[in-house]
Amino acid sequence: MPERSQDRVYTRLQDLVRLRHTAGGFSYLPKQPVSSLLAGRKRSKLRGRGLDFDELRHYRPGDDIRTMDWRVTNRTGKPHVRVYTEERDRPVIVIVDQRLPMFFGSRYKMKSVVAAEVAAITAWRVLAVGDRIGAILFNDDRVAEARPSRSDKKVMGWLGDLATMNQQLSVNRGIKNNPGALLKALETVERRVSHDYLVVLVSDFHGWSGEAMAHIRRIARHNDIICGLVYDPLERDISSADKLVVSDGYYQLELDPGHNELGEKFEASFESSFAQVRADLTRHQIPVIPISTAEPAAQQLRERLGGQRVLA
Numbered sequence: 093m094p095e096r097s098q099d100r101v102y103t104r105l106q107d108l109v110r111l112r113h114t115a116g117g118f119s120y121l122p123k124q125p126v127s128s129l130l131a132g133r134k135r136s137k138l139r140g141r142g143l144d145f146d147e148l149r150h151y152r153p154g155d156d157i158r159t160m161d162w163r164v165t166n167r168t169g170k171p172h173v174r175v176y177t178e179e180r181d182r183p184v185i186v187i188v189d190q191r192l193p194m195f196f197g198s199r200y201k202m203k204s205v206v207a208a209e210v211a212a213i214t215a216w217r218v219l220a221v222g223d224r225i226g227a228i229l230f231n232d233d234r235v236a237e238a239r240p241s242r243s244d245k246k247v248m249g250w251l252g253d254l255a256t257m258n259q260q261l262s263v264n265r266g267i268k269n270n271p272g273a274l275l276k277a278l279e280t281v282e283r284r285v286s287h288d289y290l291v292v293l294v295s296d297f298h299g300w301s302g303e304a305m306a307h308i309r310r311i312a313r314h315n316d317i318i319c320g321l322v323y324d325p326l327e328r329d330i331s332s333a334d335k336l337v338v339s340d341g342y343y344q345l346e347l348d349p350g351h352n353e354l355g356e357k358f359e360a361s362f363e364s365s366f367a368q369v370r371a372d373l374t375r376h377q378i379p380v381i382p383i384s385t386a387e388p389a390a391q392q393l394r395e396r397l398g399g400q401r402v403l404a
Contacts, residue, residue: 271299
């Protein structure tokens with residue numbers, strides 16, 4: 093089905109569902125191709141799939157008696173079982189930013205649409221490998237939660253909520269930018285996850301602060317977290333444009349980036365914020381995936397997480 097021009101400004105549930113066939117060629121597991129962004133991650137909390145021996149521990153009610161290690165049980169006098177990685181559940185939580193600063197795009201799609209697509213592709217990929225996937229969706233005035241599940245129906249439910257939240261974005265609806273919404277979303281995550289989760293945060297990180305980093309560090313103590321940093325190329329090169337026509341789909345405004353060095357000031361502010369976020373996360377060994385609005389989301393995930401170049 094051909095893409096409509098409005099699909100670059102907003103997304104729909106059917107668009108997010110259609111991305112299911114693109115959700116391949118990459119993995120969030122620690123064992124990665126050498127060229128993957130996640131290759132060589134130190135001390136990942138995530139357990140890989142398979143039958144690899146993981147640990148020996150005391151027997152718990154409900155454990156399969158076939159996993160009993162009788163030699164250790166006889167030696168210690170206490171029942172012990174052998175735990176394999178396939179027995180470790182690996183729930184995933186994807187956090188999706190749909191605030192007003194995400195309602196921006198200059199070439200291919202809005203940052204808000206790309207973030208929604210990354211979330212959908214992640215959800216379909218996680219379901220494909222048999223893990224649970226949940227979501228925390230946030231905009232400038234509310235946070236919506238969906239608990240991790242292996243149910244297609246439940247995933248479709250929160251993808252529908254995500255599409256609705258995306259379609260509510262408009263500069264004409266009196267939406268007030270709320271930088272603190274990022275903190276509220278991270279606080280929600282911190283309350284909900286315990287250990288052995290994978291948390292995927294997809295945002296432009298507007299409102300980044302030391303407090304946000306502190307939340308992420310606490311989450312990362314017992315979980316893995318990966319950050320998708322969404323940006324638009326124009327944010328990094330706006331001063332090169334002669335004239336800019338800005339539109340919300342209804343009204344237009346012409347801007348001159350050269351007026352009072354507006355473009356250079358905007359670029360400097362963006363680069364400073366962009367570099368600060370990456371530096372803070374990298375310092376604490378949190379993987380950062382830069383995601384541009386100028387290329388298909390699935391292609392970028394395959395290149396950065398699958399270690400392969402995939403042509404559009």
